[in-house]
Amino acid sequence: MIVAEPKSFGELVEMVGDHRRLLVASCSGCTAVGGVGGVRQARELACALRIHFRIRGVELATEVAGVTRQCDPEFVAELDGAVDRNEAVLSLGCGVGVQFLADRFNRVPVFPGLNTRFAGGLTAAGIWEEKCRLCGDCILHLTGGICPLTRCAKGILNGPCGGSQDGLCEVGDGMPCAWQLIYERLSSLGRVGLLEQIRRPRNWADSGGGPRRLGNGGAGE
């Protein structure tokens, strides 16, 4: 899933600025599951903003709208009426959601309430970890199901580098060396020979030519 974290309150206050009617749009997809973008968080944030502006002597009116998934135009369209009633939108979706909202509602500013961090999942209670770089050229079958691109600090394909020590990455924070993990996994799978194949330089062409696209537009269905 997409993992995001709240922006600082001060940043949000600055974004809201002089707008006096704010629509806070939650997303029931990834960010709700992540505990940062659901209806509950939207209500809390709206209330916190109202209190803050009240203290500053300004009345901010808020409306909270729950969106099933902000990355889907059909659900975004359900906000039409609510957007009409407000001067600005604060999205608690990921960066994808914010852009879908901004594309549809081009008469009001749409603000990101979150910083979208990565594709990952829970690895311990309250700990989210990146697992996939969305590179578009998966090699997990060659690396024992551990992604070196994501989990090695240098993203190298022929590791480990010389900074691997006692199973830990030189970059620190107690981060394990991904290549040590791969070595151990491949050893237990009896496939350690895979480590001796030279992995050729990656093809990055897919990631630097504007937004990546997928699908044939429904042709040939």
Next chain:
Amino acid sequence: MNKVSGLARLLEAGHFGVTCEIGPPKGVAVDTLSEKGSWVKGYVDAANVTDCQTAVVRLSSIAAAVHLKSLGLEPVVQMTGRDRNRIAIQSDLLGAYSLGLRNVLCLTGDHQRFGNHPEAKGVFDLDSVQMVEMVRRMGDPGEFLCGEPIRGELPVFFVGAVENPFAGSPELRVRRLAKKIEAGAKFIQTQCVFDLEGFRRFMALVRARGLDRRCHIVAGVTPLKSARMARFMRDQVAGISIPDKVVNRIEAGADPAATGVDLCVEQICELRRIEGVTGVHIMAINWEQVVPEIVRRAGLYPRPAC
């Protein structure tokens, strides 16, 4: 202009090689670089020029290598993938060759987090194995990474790589070393060796796979200047193993720097006796002036002509 690397000729002729490391200045003071070069000239067969080591901005390794070459030294250009993508690396190497540089050491590079610009974007388009293969293929069969042929004279480099025998399981290290040699590395310079027993075990694995017959293995050494440096390297530097008895001896010595040099000379003598070790790489960190004494006392002076 020499067509072929002098270091390659010397090692191929079976001489026990001596290389050292020179860090370019953090500025444009080329006189300090030349001074360092003049200290080691005649005592080493080649001098590595580091490429913004520990991710700290310094004068470029290629430019520094040209300065050293003008003094009559044979430089080894270090090239990391941290700051350059495949286009920049190939372009820089064409430039290096055109300036008469013939030795390239390919490294993945220290992570930018350790340097003076920890906010920098790490490039890491190519890792060291991929870079070795690319540089080798630029010379033979003579093509860019994309497969396009290189016209005219080919940039035939003496391609080297590094290995850290002490970074994790030796078995895994040797597998990776095999990959670098398979990719085309003709010489390997190792991380500094203090733990001779560990290094002997590593070399036994290297020999068991016959890797020592496919490339030159140049063992790294570092003279320890003080007990503080010894403790720092033991405790703080990733991938370096210093046995307590080495640290204790430096601590006990009346003159730690002299003890450090004694130890270094002894280590070189021990390393020379290990089958498969064909040279020694002296990394005297900010202490290049001590290199001649070490080389002399290790019985490696004078150097053969190459």
Next chain:
Amino acid sequence: MNPDPRIIAFCCCNCAYAAADLAGAMRASYASEIAIVAIPCTGAVEPTVVLAAFEEGADGVIVAGCLDGECHYKSGNLRARERVNVLRSMLETIGLEPERLEMYQVSAAMGTRFAEIASEFAGRIRGMDPSPVRKPRGEGGEPG
């Protein structure tokens, strides 16, 4: 200073609410400014409820639940304590003193203790300025 504070106490009906009742039965006197709201468990007090109290002009909010190990829903009180900690730092971020919110833990038998807590907290709030969120009352109760 705030001579006329408005304080809301969210009291778990298994402990603090019963303690408040007992305080009354014992004729123990405590601050009259405290409005008690009975709740099934402090674990059920969502952050929005506390924020709403402040938005409506509360000068202070108490969350009162069971002693450690005595929650009827096992860990509702522990969750509440964590939430109160988060809310306190949130209050500070948005511009309210974190001291306006406090969590207490009592048992149903602690009538006297409840009266003490209530008076002590009311004293604290009286010593602070009125909540800046509070809308001025018609007859001129603005902060001085």
